[in-house]
Amino acid sequence: MAKALDRVLDAVDVETFLLCETRDEGVELGLRLMKELGFDDPDVVFCEQGGPGVRIRLRAYLSRPGSNYPWIGQHQHDVGEAKTGD
C-alpha cells in the first residue's frame, strides 16, 4: 500500500505551543521537532511568543509546484487494490 505521506497534496503543517524562553528558542525547537518527525526541510510559517512559550505553525512541503508529485496515480492504484481484495 502507498504511504499516506504520498497522498499529501502539498505540505504538512504542525500547529502547537512550545514552552521556551525566547522566540528564537521556539523557532529552533520547532524546526527540531519537525526533523524529529521525519521532515527534512521544515519551515516556520508563524511563530509568536507569549508567556511561557510560542504559538507556532511549522510546515514541511512534500511537493512544491514543478516537482514530481508522489500522489499522481496513487488514488486509482489504491482503489484498484481494494477492488482486488473484494
Added chain:
Amino acid sequence: MTEKVGGRPVHGDGAVRPRTPEPKKVLMVPLDPVHDVGLKLIRRALSQRGHEVVLLPPDLPPEEVVQKAGEIRPDCLLVSRTISYGTAELLARFLDLLDTAGLRDKMRVAVGGMSIRPELAQEMGFDAGFGPDTTVDDAVAFVEDREFQGTRARRKLSKPDLTEGFSYRFKDEEIGCLCHEVAQELLSWAKERTSPGVLRAEIREEMERARKEGRQEEVSRLRDEYARLTGDEILRFYREGTPVSHTRPLTPPEARAFSDLEKTAGDGDDLTCPASADVMGNRVVFVQYGTGCPLVDSYHIVLSQSWGARGVVHFDPSWGARQEGLLEGTWSHQHDGTVITLDNLQLIKKYILPWTLWQVRAHRGLNTPETVVLAALAGADLTKVNMVYGSLAAGTDPERLCVDGVKCLELAARFGLPYDVVTNEELAGVPAAKAFAGMLVVMTAGVLSGGRPILQPLFARSPEAIINGIMDEDFVDFNAAKMMVLADIVDAPVWPGAPVGFLTQSQDRVQSSTMTALHAALALHLGSRAVTIASSDEAYAGGPITGASRVDSLKSVAAALRFFGQTKITPSPRAASLREKLREDILNTLKSAVAAGSLVDALYAGVFGSREDGAYPGRAGRGTVTKRS
C-alpha cells in the same frame, strides 16, 4: 494619532521612545516593485526623532541602490521586501554587491517586510531581519542601536470592577415588582432552613480560620465534624485518605514545575505579550480553564493572560456537583475539570496577574456555599450563582439548591464577591424568556442580600432558536434582542457567556475561532461589561483544551475587535420585535411564579422551564433540607 505596522499600534508623537543619543543618517529602499508603506511609516518616526532619512523609490535595480549607498554613506541601510518570489536570491545578490563595493562594513544593514523571516535574514548576513510582526519601534530601536523590545510588553493595567456604576434599579416597574415578590419570599423561606452544604460551608470557614491560627486540635475536631456531613468517596477520603476516582496527588516534580512558571509570569512586569494583546486593551475577555491538572491550568492561565485575557474562570469536575463534600490537598484529575480545594486554588492563584479577574464558580451542585468560602479564602474576585439553572439543568434538587443558593448570596455579599447569574439552562432547551425571568429573580434576591450580581445571558444558538428558526437568518438579532430587553428592564451589568457562541462552533479551529470572535465582538459592542469566550476546541470532546487552541481564539477575538474598532453594530429591525416578545414572555413567567407561591414550587412546577422544554428538576440532595433549630 497612532499608526500600525504588522497590526500593532504605534504612537506617532515619539514621546514614549527614549531620546536618541545622536542623529543618524538612514538610507531606506524597497527592493520591491511597488511596496513601500512600511518604510514610509518608519521614515516618519525616524524623522520625528531627528534622524536624517532618505527614502529611495521602489523598483530600483540593486546596482543603483548600492551606488546611492556609496554616495550617501548612511549609518544604517534599511531595505524592505514584500513579495516572496525570488527574495533569497535577490537579497543575497544585494549583499554581494554591497560587499564588492566595499560598503558592507561601513554601515549597519537590515531587511524587513512581509516576506522576511528574521532568522533567515541573519543567516544571510544582515545585521537584523524584521518579519511581518515588526513594529515601527523595533526599526527605530535598530537605527538607534538600542535593544529591541520585540514582543515584550509591560502592560500595567488595573483590575476592572464589572459592577461599578450600576444602580440595580428596575426601569420596568411591573417586572421589578414581580421579581421582588418572588425574591422576598425566597429569602424568608430560606432563612429558616439549612442543609449539609450550608453546614459544611460554615465548618470550612471556621476550620480554615483555626488552621491559620495554628489551633490544630480545633482543626481535627472540625475536620471530623465536616467528614460526618460528606458522602461516598469524599467520606472515604476523610476517613482513610483514599483518593477519589481518577484523581491523584500532585507529584514533587510537578510542584517544582510551578516555580519554573513563576519565573515566566512574575507580577506581570516581565510577561511577554504579543501585539494582539494590545488590541484587547481594557476589554474584559474571560477564558475558562479546567484541564484537570492545576499545573497545566496555570500554564494555560499565563499564556491566556499574555494573549490579552483579562479574566479566567475555574471549571471543576462535574462529579463535584453530585458529591456531598470537597477534598483537601493538591490534586490532579484525569478528566475534564480541575478539583476544587483550597490548596489547588491557592496554587493557581499565584499565576493570576494583579489585573486579571478570577472567577470560581459556585452555581450548581451540593457544595455551592463552601465553594464561595473557598473562592474568597483563595482570593478570587468573582463567583457564579444561579439556583434556577443549577436545579433545572445541572441535576441538583430545587429545594436544596435554593437553600444553598441563598447562603451563597449571603456569603458572596459578606466577602464582597460579585457573581454572575448564569442562564445556561437555555442550552437544555429552556426558552430565553423563562431563563431570564429566573435570572432576574436571583439577581433581585442577590441585591436584597447586599450583593453585586451580574446578568449573564447566553449568546448562543440555543435549542429554542434552532427549533423556532429564530436564528436562521443571522446570529445577531436574537442576541441583540436579549441585550436590549435586559437594558430595558434593569440598570445592571451584563456579561454574556458562558462561553459565547455555544452551538455555533464546529470542530474546525478556524470556523470555531471566527464564531467565538464575532460573538465576543458583538457582545462587547452591544454594551457588555465582559464576555466569556471558548477556545477553538469548544466543539471537540475527545480531550482537554490545548494551549494552541486558547491562543487561536484569543487572537481571533483581538482581530475582530480590531476590525470593528469603535463601529456600532446595528441589528436589523427584527431585533426590536424579538425584544418585545422576550419582555412579554418574561412578564408572563414571573406572573406564573408568583401564582405558584414560591420560587421552589415554581421550579418543581416547570414555570422556569418545563420537562417539555428540556428542563428536569434535579435529584441530587433531595430530602436533605432541614429546618434550622
